[in-house]
Amino acid sequence: MHELVTPLIILLILLLSAATLTWVERRILGFWQDRYGPNRVGPFGLLQVVADMIKLFTKEDWIPPFADKVIFVIAPMIVMIMMLLGFAIIPFSPQLQIVDFDNGLLFFLAISSLSVYSVMLAGFSSNSKYALFGALRATAQMISYEVFMGLSLMGVVILSGSFSLREIVEAQSEQWFFIPQIAALGIFMIAGIAESHRAPFDLPEAEHEIVAGFHTEYSSMKFGMFFIGEYLGVILISAMIVTLFFGGWQGPLLPPLLWFLLKTSAFVLFFILLRAATPRPRYDQLMAFGWKYMLPLALLNLLLTGAYRLWTQ
Amino acid sequence: MIAVLFYIAAAVALLSAVLTVPRHNAVHALLYLVITMLAISLIFFLLGAAFAAALQIIVYAGAIMVLFVFVTMMLHQGELSIRQEAQLYRPSQSFGAIVLSIVLLLETLYLLAPVLIEQQATASALNVIGAKQIGLQLFGPYLLLVEIAALLLLTALIGAFHIARRHQEIPT
Secondary structure (H helix, E strand, C coil): CHHHHHHHHHHHHHHHHHHHHHHHHHHHHHHHCCCCCCCCCCHHHCCHHHHHHHHHHHCCCCCCCCCCHHHHHHHHHHHHHHHHHHHHHCCCCCCCCCCCCCCHHHHHHHHHHHCHHHHHHHHHHHCCHHHHHHHHHHHHHHHHHHHHHHHHHHHHHHHHCCCCHHHHHHCCCCCCCCCCCHHHHHHHHHHHHHHCCCCCCCHHHCCCCCCCHHHCCCCHHHHHHHHHHHHHHHHHHHHHHHHHHCCCCCCCCCCHHHHHHHHHHHHHHHHHHHHHHCCCCCHHHHHHHHHHHHHHHHHHHHHHHHHHHHHHC | CHHHHHHHHHHHHHHHHHHHCCCCCHHHHHHHHHHHHHHHHHHHHHCCCHHHHHHHHHHHHHHHHHHHHHHHHHCCCCHHHHHHHHHHCCHHHHHHHHHHHHHHHHHHHHHHHHHHHHHHHCCCCCCCCCHHHHHHHHCCCCHHHHHHHHHHHHHHHHHHHHHHCCCCCCCC
16 A cells, blocks of 8 residues: 555655746746746735646647647657656655666666657647647757766766666765766756756747747647646756765755755756756757767766776776 | 566567558557567566666667657658558558468467476576676677677768768869
């Protein structure tokens, strides 16, 4: 019974926090851009989330007649399922982890590579030009950034000697990995933003040129699923950064779970700040940046980490 | 329990592989192939090769098939190509292939049957293979193969670079 209830509670909390994040983001962006943001509904505008949910659920759920219907419906589900699956391997605290999988890190990479299908199929099934452009951009971007996302994490694997996220966290009891792996941290963060296609790397849905990119044709809760999926992606990437580079649940005085939540929220806020502070690159700049700078840097980091490990053994 | 899961995964893999063939819409066919990859990954996982299972998803389902769908999506001609495809392909055409495949299947079953019966008698414990074992094998006895694969990939990379290169005017 316990094994069944815990994951359900975690799922519920995740969905709620992803929904709340839509409000948090708009509110904080507002403060950083010297305006109020949504502050009308409830105290501090907190009930804006509820209002948005009512709006999304009651809107007409329209499937365009020219769309590939089955795939059109499946596409938004894929991103939700993949992102929620990703949380199964995150060690929230020494006691709280849904599955302690030996190849947890590979599982995470598999999840993130499968979530490409969501964006791609959404663009394909919409059968419209802007959606196709968005999907093409998203797919090329995600495949490219996936390559060195995986490579950058191998430095952590070399240092900890394991693919299991729990063992990686335990290996950081003396020194958090962001100190020896500072380059990998930078690469992983940039790749993470590109994977969850958020600003400044939100070219797949850049509203200033291709309407809304891959989800142009989506409305109602199907659009809502892409939206929530994106926020879940942000939380997942933040949780992975904390687990891999910032010692996971470890920290003095406070209980482990609280440490984990604090660190993760700090990175979620950082992602929002990034959106407020950075301009978008051009699409060709984005791709060139990935292949010409990030990939060689990731390889160099891997080489140096391996050499260091062999030297000290 | 594992045996039941294995047979379900195998059935899904076979069914989706068969369904790949008669689709008129190329993207639908490719999606069935993706499901085949996922089912094969599950089979690897059930056999204790978790590392291979993860790689199967990352490499095949997550990269190679994505590129397949990517290219097909760009070349997608809509209803026209689907109708064209429907005219080109009729189920009766694959009759010969089906008969020949069944012959091969029967042969395989004949060869496998004694092994299967033997295994049922001595159902051994699941042998879980970790990443370390795979690494030791790859960079120990199979080092030459790894090097050859690396060489092959490098050649492919140079070839792709050559094809994708912008054609420049040759100065006269």
